[in-house]
Amino acid sequence: MNPPNKSGWKPAMNATDQDGMHIGPATVSGNRALMLEEPLSFEIGHAEITGVDLPEIDPAAANRLGGLERSDPIGLVGLSEPETVRHYTRLSRQNYAIDLGLFPLGSCTMKHNPRLNEKVARMPGFADVHPLQPVDTVRGALEVINELAHWLIDLTGMHGVAMSPKAGAHGELCGMLCIRAALEARGDARKVVLCPESAHGTNPATAAFAGYETEDIPAGADGRVDLEALKARLGPDVAAVMITNPNTCGLFERDMKAISDAVHEAGGFVYCDGANFNAIVGKVRPGDLGVDAMHINLHKTFSTPHGGGGPGSGPVVLSEALSPYGPLPYTARTKDGVVHLIEEESAESFSEEHFGGVMDSFGRMTAFHGQMGMFTRALTYMLSHGADGLRQVAEDAVLNANYILRSLEDLLHAPYADSGPCMHEALFGDKDFGGDLSTLDLAKGMIDEGYHPMTVFFPLVVHGAMLVEPTETESKAALDQFIASFRSVAERANAGDESLKQAPYYAPRRRLDETQAARKPVLAWNDPNLT
């Protein structure tokens, strides 16, 4: 019998592999007990098999394709229904997910997705609505959007919120378009947006996409924005400053208020990347720090699924100065208690009646209202935690991150360990590694330990960066187990243990050639029988 996986590379299955590690006897199938070796769907299937019974073609029936019918085989995979179900179920067992274990990706906030969120999102009144239904039939859904908007405004101390952006970067774009609209409305042709060196790559990308030139703001030795350098750069050409707070070094920007004041004094706006809001929710209101626009990743701070588990959602809270320029549609409650959906047709008359006619929306970010399924989940999360519970979320997230920082700082270079407590994530560098081992080798070693690696090589301001965000949902026992694994791999890295270069040993695939995959990606199936 041929092994099922004809094209793929797989771990050596003999008694010892090439590194002399004892693995046990080889199996004919390539499986290892319940660890199933899964071929590609093309390698299992046969083109003539299908999961659907299609009627035979009646040769007498009129052919209306006018000679355009396909004559070559289409090359689609052919699988029966049970083969299809097994294929994807087997592959899913090789996946790593937040439901399987701690997911320490820094800056990503991979936290537990509470099941209550899912239950509520599946209620027919929320799950089965369509954005084109008559408004009178979806009053409950509008009520949810409006209530969530109210919570976001309250938690951030801002004036308004745009609910429609569909992810963090989309929210950034929404915020920057509001800033541009506000500047254009006063006839101000500012051209430059300043971003710290440690910014998420999406910040300068968003600014560029919105038509601005970007410049770096230097950081001080403590990992925070250099306030004096920023002040020196401000001037009549600076449209906005984009700052992440807490920043990507896991630190709270203590000078945020002074930064905002200086930017405002120079006539610019402050955009805050709110990706790390989970560390300060219920503790700090960005509105009090002078922020003009900030996106909130519902899929991070407010526990809706992401990373392949669900779409993102990135509402943007806006200051009073920017609120009039926010996108359509939006919801608003009138004095009679009814929540209205305000669209182009109604925007002018509505804002005149209720806001004194100042609404001057820049347009639309999306066709419809936003990610309704995420709104129901996020509001469920807020209501089940309450304001005090959300505050504890921030406290526990920070406590967990500091526990990791202080449990590793004797072993790993922790560049900002002296900058005070970290926020939601702990940052390490590869300075103390022995031999020519790199952060990548440590990350691969963590896979053998059964963990998804942390974020690596980001932020760029730290050599060989390792960014660990445990989130508040991990217990102390789970953190201790993770720390034990992390310490053991870090010790091997510091000792220059060459065996780490070959890791992972125990994953379904050994180390992949990432360089080749990036330089010469193979993105389509090529049938080896045809080539």
Next chain:
Amino acid sequence: MARYFTDEHEWIDVEGDTATVGITDYAQEQLGDIVFVELPEVGAMVEKGKDAAVVESVKAASDVYAPISGEVTEANDALEDDPALVNTSPEEEGWFFKLTIGDKEELEGLMDLKAYKAFVDEL
């Protein structure tokens, strides 16, 4: 021919009015395996200190800044098919682009090999 270096780890060879620009061996080593290089268009005007090209490795994407201002006369098309040239021969075959020098005075303040070596040793 004279070779200069910047503190952003670019090298620049000056021959008459033409300058050839690339990234240093130190830079390629820090970046790791280069997987993509985005070069400026021929005819583009680049400005000293502003981004002129992008280099992407398995670790990160980084801007390459123009060490001096000028008009791009040639881009190293070989890097499109074989970005690994930047790893294997960063300071020769892996050059990025050539430009006509707008203002020779901009060369002042750049480092020579000795100064650059000392600069890298400090890092």
